[in-house]
Amino acid sequence: MTLRYMPDAGRLYGEEYARDPQAVYAELRRRHGAVAPVEISPGIGAHLVIGYQAALEVLTNAGGVWSKNPSAWQTQLPDTPEAAGMIAMLGYRPSALFADGAEHARYRKVASDCFALVQPHKLRQMVIEVSDSLIAQFAAKGEADLAADFARPIPLRVFNLLFGRPDSDSATLSKALSDMMEADGEVGKRGSDAFSQYIGELIQSKYAQRGDDLTSWFIDHPAGLEGDELVQSVVLVMAAGFDPTSSLISNAISRMVSDDRYYSSLSNGALSTYDAVMEALRAEPAMANFGPYFVRQPVHFHGTWIQPEELVLVSYAAANTEPTNVPEELRSDGGAYLSFGAGPHRCPVSDPALLIAVTAIERLTSHLSDLELTVPRAELPWRPGPFHRSLAHLPVRFTPIRPDQPGDSPWAPHSPSSSTPSGPIAPPSSTSYVTSAPWSS
Numbered sequence: 355m356t357l358r359y360m361p362d363a364g365r366l367y368g369e370e371y372a373r374d375p376q377a378v379y380a381e382l383r384r385r386h387g388a389v390a391p392v393e394i395s396p397g398i399g400a401h402l403v404i405g406y407q408a409a410l411e412v413l414t415n416a417g418g419v420w421s422k423n424p425s426a427w428q429t430q431l432p433d434t435p436e437a438a439g440m441i442a443m444l445g446y447r448p449s450a451l452f453a454d455g456a457e458h459a460r461y462r463k464v465a466s467d468c469f470a471l472v473q474p475h476k477l478r479q480m481v482i483e484v485s486d487s488l489i490a491q492f493a494a495k496g497e498a499d500l501a502a503d504f505a506r507p508i509p510l511r512v513f514n515l516l517f518g519r520p521d522s523d524s525a526t527l528s529k530a531l532s533d534m535m536e537a538d539g540e541v542g543k544r545g546s547d548a549f550s551q552y553i554g555e556l557i558q559s560k561y562a563q564r565g566d567d568l569t570s571w572f573i574d575h576p577a578g579l580e581g582d583e584l585v586q587s588v589v590l591v592m593a594a595g596f597d598p599t600s601s602l603i604s605n606a607i608s609r610m611v612s613d614d615r616y617y618s619s620l621s622n623g624a625l626s627t628y629d630a631v632m633e634a635l636r637a638e639p640a641m642a643n644f645g646p647y648f649v650r651q652p653v654h655f656h657g658t659w660i661q662p663e664e665l666v667l668v669s670y671a672a673a674n675t676e677p678t679n680v681p682e683e684l685r686s687d688g689g690a691y692l693s694f695g696a697g698p699h700r701c702p703v704s705d706p707a708l709l710i711a712v713t714a715i716e717r718l719t720s721h722l723s724d725l726e727l728t729v730p731r732a733e734l735p736w737r738p739g740p741f742h743r744s745l746a747h748l749p750v751r752f753t754p755i756r757p758d759q760p761g762d763s764p765w766a767p768h769s770p771s772s773s774t775p776s777g778p779i780a781p782p783s784s785t786s787y788v789t790s791a792p793w794s795s
């Protein structure tokens with residue numbers, strides 16, 4: 355019997371899962387232990403690794419027993435819209451996420467070398483300017499959907515600028531990425547195609563004229579990426595960066611505005627923004643189950659036989675919340691547990707991602723200090739999809755502030771939208787946030 359047709363597989367789709375995934379993980383843990391059969395879409399099965407220790411074993415043995423190459427799995431999938439959507443997310447691309455060994459090291463080095471050139475204080479300034487220009491668009495209204503109006507546009511606009519693409523393109527990019535991330539049949543496939551086309555055009559424009567931006571550095575990096583591998587490396591970094599960072603921002607804000615320990619911190623500093631971000635990472639990691647791995651030959655793993663054509667997903671969300679006897683002070687992960695992965699494929703950009711999230715939230719709460727949810731947190735809607743944990747909407751209200759009020763405000767002089775608080779998004783005042791690459795002439 356193939357994994358796909360196991361009768362008691364847990365479902366990582368549907369309303370019940372979106373409402374309370376932790377209840378689904380708890381039930382799977384009770385019935386199956388560290389590794390459980392699941393369906394990620396109707397008729398598409400996977401082994402979900404839900405035990406913390408088991409997850410670490412997979413992650414730290416990547417490139418050995420465990421491979422990132424999905425080829426054997428994807429070639430036997432049925433020709434259905436559901437399968438097409440899953441291939442859009444998990445199918446092989448020549449980039450770090452789907453490669454092992456030397457191929458992986460080469461792709462990964464391009465991403466880490468290029469991001470290392472982005473200076474933290476300049477990135478921080480960029481996030482401040484983007485955050486303020488977004489806050490200025492809703493601050494006078496007294497209400498906002500912080501998922502749509504704040505958390506999603508922030509990484510998108512920051513990435514657009516870092517990769518050297520104009521702000522005016524951010525709506526196209528946003529649509530392509532959100533369709534792709536839902537991984538929902540034809541929509542997921544369409545989003546993936548639109549996103550690849552967008553990146554293709556970006557790269558062509560940088561071949562024609564280099565700038566001081568990540569795309570130009572990717573092109574000129576000594577690893578010599580060309581053609582599809584260059585496109586896919588940029589695709590990976592944008593897709594891997596945008597969605598989890600925006601989800602992290604909204605998940606953390608939703609905690610801060612619904613939990614008194616954080617709420618009071620807005621005025622008297624009980625727990626910090628960083629604490630909220632760490633707690634969101636542990637309890638609701640944005641990349642909830644996006645840890646695809648494969649075996650090269652049949653492997654017996656924590657009581658389950660796994661075949662080369664089968665998909666294994668490391669569940670960061672379930673592993674992080676497994677009841678454990680390990681004392682907090684013995685952990686070396688700063689409280690984020692496995693949210694950024696572990697081993698050779700651990701997120702290479704976790705520090706910039708944290709900087710973006712913490713800076714954006716601090717900016718928001720420094721301007722609007724009495725944010726409150728308009729519905730109880732338990733009733734907030736979550737986006738469907740097996741891979742992420744991400745709020746669809748985050749409706750809040752607050753005391754409105756005005757452009758002409760005295761003191762620090764989102765309309766202050768450094769803000770690009772100081773004179774047009776409700777107009778179209780203006781680009782930040784300076785776009786040179788990066789140093790020059792040592793390999794550029």
Ligand code: HEM
Pocket residue numbers: 450451452462465590591592594595596598599602635639640641644645646670692693694695696698699700701702703704706707
């Ligand atoms: C600036 C934003 C970010 C960028 C550019 C980025 C980029 C990347 C890249 C390129 C990889 C692939 C590394 C490899 O395979 O060697 C990766 C992996 C990963 N990232 Fe990030 N990331 C960002 C933010 C985040 C955030 C906010 C989270 C979680 C909350 C996250 C979680 C992960 C995880 C779990 C992996 C490992 C996936 C696996 O094991 O297959 N990342 N990231």
